[in-house]
Amino acid sequence: SQQGEEDPQALSIQEGENATMNCSYKTSINNLQWYRQNSGRGLVHLILIRSNEREKHSGRLRVTLDTSKKSSSLLITASRAADTASYFCATVGPSGNTPLVFGKGTRLSVIA
Amino acid sequence: KAGVTQTPRYLIKTRGQQVTLSCSPISGHRSVSWYQQTPGQGLQFLFEYFSETQRNKGNFPGRFSGRQFSNSRSEMNVSTLELGDSALYLCASSPEPANYGYTFGSGTRLTVV
Secondary structure (H helix, E strand, C coil): CCCEEEECCEEEEECCCCEEEEEEECCCCCEEEEEEECCCCCEEEEEEEECCCCEEEECCEEEEEECCCCEEEEEECCCCHHHCEEEEEEEECCCCCCCCEECCCEEEEEEC | CCCCEEECCEEEECCCCCEEEEEECCCCCCEEEEEEEECCCEEEEEEEEECCEEEEECCCCCCEEEEECCCCCEEEEECCCCHHHCEEEEEEEECCCCCCCCEECCCEEEEEC
C-alpha cells in the first residue's frame, strides 16, 4: 500500500520555470525521501530529509518537510528539459523498522 | 564503483512457469529491497533483506519468495506465473536499512504470456 500521495499527478512547465511537487503522508515518519525515474528505468535518489529537519537543498533542488501537516514539497528551480521524469516521495516509519514505501508519483514534463 | 546490477534485463515467460531474478548490490551494501512496478499499482514493496535475514515482506502471495546470500547478493523467485505478474521488478541496495537513500538497479522487465 502507498503511504505517500503526490500532487499533482502530472505537471507541464516551460524550460526555465520552477516546478513544485507535493507529497502528503498518513502516519508518522523516520524520514522522507524523493526519487526521480526516467521512463522505464531505475529510480535515482535525490534527497533524504529526516523527521527533525525542515528543509534541505541539493543543487537546484529544495525539499521542505512539515511534520505537523504530514506533508513535504520538492522544488526544482530553473527547470531543464532533462528534468522531465516521474518524481516519487517515499517514507520510512518512525521506528525505522518498516520498509521504504512509495507514492504513485508526479509526472513532470519540461517543454523546451 | 559499480552500481546495482540486475539480471536478466528482459524476460518473457509463459503462464505457469517460474522465474528467478538476480540482484547484485553495491559493494559494502548489506540491505537489499525488491519492488514491483506496474502502471496500475505503482511501486509495490516486495521484500527487504539485511545481512541474510528477511526484515520485511510486502503483501504478495506466497508464490513470491526471495533470499539473500552471505555476499549480500539477492534473488527473488516467482512460481506459477500469472499474467498479472508482468511488471518491472526493481532491486535497491543501501548500506543499512532506513537511514540512507537507496540505489536502484535498472530493473528486470518480466512479461508473462
